Amino acid sequence: MLLHVIARGKIARSPEGELVARYEKRIAWPLRLTELPESGGRLPEASSPVRNVVLDERGKALGSEDFAAILGDWRDSGIREARFNLGAADGFSSAERAEADLVLSFGAATWPHLLARAMLLEQLYRATTIIAGHPYHRA
Template structure:
């Protein structure tokens, strides 16, 4: 299953970009990072894909809960999960309505560059949990 991070805005060369790249490379599953212009529309969703918007009004999941969700999607044959990070103004009403899920990293407001790094780390952690890798220490 492809884990596809789609983010509005350019990250450029920065410590955050290096952190995102480092975590995405560590994931044993296929990953992809796509950057869009601030006003660009999302690419058309292919059949068998899930779209998860990072949104302040979304569900807050533990790392283990995210791992279980990825496992369920993988096991039912989902080909791609698209994690979409919005621009400074977030997502449009239409994007929220068409998403399969809204996911939040809590009530705090996070800079978009850090959200990319946080998402990449959580995807690495979730896939590590599924592989029984000792990276994740719960409790």
């Protein structure tokens, strides 16, 4: 299953960008990172069937093992692509949240956009290692 991170804004050279690159290299599953402008831009065509995840502080806060279980279930049921959407500064509309298959939160706090992207990549890496039975999660 393709893990596809779609984020508004450019990460460029930054400490957060270095973290994203570090986890990008570690993830063994197919991974695609797409950066869109702050507004507008065109979403790449999805591989069907697809699941859409929206990151939003009003979403569901999942532990790493529960998040891994969802990804594993999607993969095992034939989902070809899981899209993880990080919005612009104003976030997502209620309609966009309602259309998502999962609204995911990293807690009630609002995180800086670039840090949220790095946190997402780490959690994707952690989830894939949990699914593979790798000891990273317990280390």
